[in-house]
Amino acid sequence: MDRELILAVAGLGCRYADAARDALCDVSLEVRAGEFHAVLGPNGSGKTTLVRAGLGLIRPSAGRAEVLGRPATGWSRRELARVVGVVPQREDNLFPQRVRETVLLGRYPHLSLFGDVRATDRAAVERALVACDAADLADRWLWTLSGGEYQRVRLARALAQEPKLLVLDEPTTSLDVRHEMQLFELTRALVDAQGLAALVITHHVNLAARFADQVLLLSEGRAVARGAPGDVLTAETVQNVFAWPMAITSFDGRPQMIPLRTKETNP
């Protein structure tokens, strides 16, 4: 059975005003239900731009980006937020807020203009909290959370949108190993158990290799390689992209990248 195609990006190109080169050039990607995709690449390789253009925040200069077969820029933000939940890299907390309130913000695309929060919305919030192992945090103030708890809460907010696709932009930056693993395990479990699609932008090549079904490797706005982790993450490719000598080993059938020390490259 063919899985539902949620995000389709083909030949996508983007250029910010006054930029010397394209932020994104000829990038293609297809994300289907029940798939875990990872987007890898050095800083400035166009990972976040891919999300922005893929979800219609910026207009591409070339190619197309479609969500459920409709151009991303053709969706209203409200409608799109019912299909795609995003955990952005950064956000502000201008005013103090409790966890449950924060997660309830994820229900906004489902609420009518002047209508109240309904029982279904409250139920969705509680489900999202439970799914993200954050139910016992619900009454805490946001600023009392640790980094790992905070990211789980933000993931719960995206889940409360009841999307078909979850997009996480560098969700584990500044998390320690345990919380990083928890977040990846959680995302993988959501993909497997609920048939969600996930698109995770990350710097962690090795985690991406172990959790993702598909990997997209970007460099300077271009797609260097796309496919199963074992096909994409070859020593030659990764050392070109990251501009550092690498060795590739295998763990549990998945490639693992090991950056080499200078003395190891010149024996």
Place this chain on the structure above:
Amino acid sequence: MRYALLGLAVIATLGAAVLLGPANVPLRDLLGSPIFWQLRLPRAVLAFLVGGALGASGVGLQALVRNPLADPFLLGLSGGAGLGAVVAIALALPGPWALPLAAFAGAVGAMALVYRLGLVGGAQLDPRVLLLGGVAVGAFAAAVTTAIVSLAEATELRNAFLWLWGGFSGASWTTVLVIAVYAPLPLVVLAAAARPLDLLALGEEPAQYLGADVRRLKQVVYLAASLLTAAAVAVAGVIGFVGLIVPHVCRLVWGRLHRTLLPTAFLAGGILLVASDTLARTVVAPRELPVGIVTALVGVPLFAVLLRRWTVS
């Protein structure tokens, strides 16, 4: 409970406003008295509506520029209104509506200019540029105002200054009617923006991913809040601190969600201004203080306390 208290406070301040005054009207004669019907009641209702408009537009603008120190007059509106008023006085424009209309035109002119400055790349409203543009336009308008005032006759000058500090001595059922007809539309627009404004506190990009049409939201909220403020200036002059203090107090008491913040700030702004106006016309009776002085005398110490809380935490 806290809502009930707010409702009681509305009734209490309005009651005090119609009972108290330089003329001693016995309670049993009150409902038959023209002082009640033609002076105190319209004045109290107008003060309430203007205070509510300033409170609600303060909430909207603070959320829009994402700066807790924003105030309806920060974006150049008071400067524009003052300039319009002073021009009307200097030109001795005739008629009771010349001054309010000139002030309104000045405020709307300043709003349009700041709006244009705040449009970055011709499309997106950048709150930071909006803020800077507002300060710049306000300063420019103030300079022109001072230039005109320095060339004007002394009595005109005093009128202009008194008018600028705000007051409700000109209140009538006509002005009440003007505001009562005018204000609901921008208020409903702000109310409709309540939930997306909650999202905007996260930042523009997160708000968009959660379903807010941020570009339109910023334009709509800016226009609605500014038009409310312009009308308030036109009928009551520049009354500072209501739009700054009231949103903060309401946020502390009722939380930061705009669905409760907007209505409570409307009511609390109304209460503050009715109470201030009652003070303004009773403490030095039979003369009156400009109500803007009373709100500033109450508002500045409150503001100082808030500022300390912020810098400490």
